[in-house]
Amino acid sequence: MPPVKRRVLILHTGGTLGMRPRTADQALAPDEFGSAILESVPELAEIAEIDARVLCNLDSCDVTPAHWESFAREIAGAVDGWNGIVVTHGTDAMAYTASALSFLLRNLPKPVILTGAQRPLADPRSDGRANLVGAVDLATRPIPEVGIYFDGHLLRGNRTTKRSTFAFAAYRSPNFPPLAEIGTGVRMLSEPLRPRGPLAIEGRFDARVAAVRLLPGQPAEPLCCLAQSGVGAVLVQAFGVGNVPVVDRGVARAIATLVEAGIVVAIGSQSLHGLVDLTHYAGGRLAREVGAVGTGDMTTEAAAVKLMYLLGTCGGPAEVRERLLTPIAGEVTPA
Ligand code: ASP
Numbered sequence: 001m002p003p004v005k006r007r008v009l010i011l012h013t014g015g016t017l018g019m020r021p022r023t024a025d026q027a028l029a030p031d032e033f034g035s036a037i038l039e040s041v042p043e044l045a046e047i048a049e050i051d052a053r054v055l056c057n058l059d060s061c062d063v064t065p066a067h068w069e070s071f072a073r074e075i076a077g078a079v080d081g082w083n084g085i086v087v088t089h090g091t092d093a094m095a096y097t098a099s100a101l102s103f104l105l106r107n108l109p110k111p112v113i114l115t116g117a118q119r120p121l122a123d124p125r126s127d128g129r130a131n132l133v134g135a136v137d138l139a140t141r142p143i144p145e146v147g148i149y150f151d152g153h154l155l156r157g158n159r160t161t162k163r164s165t166f167a168f169a170a171y172r173s174p175n176f177p178p179l180a181e182i183g184t185g186v187r188m189l190s191e192p193l194r195p196r197g198p199l200a201i202e203g204r205f206d207a208r209v210a211a212v213r214l215l216p217g218q219p220a221e222p223l224c225c226l227a228q229s230g231v232g233a234v235l236v237q238a239f240g241v242g243n244v245p246v247v248d249r250g251v252a253r254a255i256a257t258l259v260e261a262g263i264v265v266a267i268g269s270q271s272l273h274g275l276v277d278l279t280h281y282a283g284g285r286l287a288r289e290v291g292a293v294g295t296g297d298m299t300t301e302a303a304a305v306k307l308m309y310l311l312g313t314c315g316g317p318a319e320v321r322e323r324l325l326t327p328i329a330g331e332v333t334p335a
Helices: 030-040 065-081 094-104 128-139 221-228 250-260 282-289 300-313 317-323
Strands: 007-012 049-054 084-088 112-115 146-150 153-156 180-182 186-188 209-213 233-238 264-269
Touching: 007 030, 007 065, 007 128, 030 049, 030 128, 065 084, 065 094, 084 128, 094 112, 094 146, 094 300, 112 128, 128 146, 128 180, 209 221, 209 300, 221 233, 221 250, 233 282, 233 300, 250 264, 250 282, 264 282, 264 300, 264 317, 300 317
Parallel strands: 007 049, 007 084, 084 112, 112 146, 209 233, 233 264
Antiparallel strands: 146 153, 153 180, 180 186
16 A cells, blocks of 8 residues: 655745745745745655645734734644644744744644745755755654744744844754754654643733843833833843843833833843843842843743733733743743
């Protein structure tokens, strides 16, 4: 008996991969995409039976929480008929979408692999072909989580950050090992998540989150002004393990003002690798005393999207603070 052919659905959302070469702002028309993909990468049909659908054709900086919710609905509606799903997406904001899908899609039974390209598929030096081949291959395997596949590595999507606008190895996962590596074969490197019940879309997003990166000697007023801005949470990218200045207490007073206004203040780090620890230095302890919470070892992308998710899903700021460090889909290492 011939082996049963695997089936992979490709959902296109936009980005460089689907653009015409040399005119980086001109996207392929939706009805061109499916055939263009199989013409450019015919070997995909050897790995799996492929269907490609265009959900939208956006530069990823235009992808919003409303898109995340509709992508999740598409995936949940389609998942039964396929071994796995590949989502082609712009590289710039891919890590945000991957985090969002990982929070929405509970008990995912199949792989959902996001990929894209630094150069368009039709370009002779495109990285998109190898990325698509790897992503489709991985989507046929039992890796039931939202991943990002790029340049030979499958990373947990909500642990991923875009590290380069130049290198084909565009992503890294600073605080969690890769899930898998593709070389002459496929090697699993970490244990994937496992579903514990039926697939469900859980929660929604409230995008009223602002991010502020602290600078040496920065005035506190811009941070303080956020108290009247209507945001529900502020992600402060503090120094090192989560420190704010202690000699000049302006930033700490601004955080206190935000907290008193019912705004969740989460402290992240400007460092890529390592974790936020608000007990280690006086600057972290001060932030904690005035009501801020740390983001553990989450990436900025995962922490920001999780704040949006918890704001949209929880009953109020106390619950958001309480759930921030509880893992939803492996995005944070439990304390
Ligand atoms: N600006 C593009 C995007 O994120 C970049 C890319 O896809 O590489 O949609």
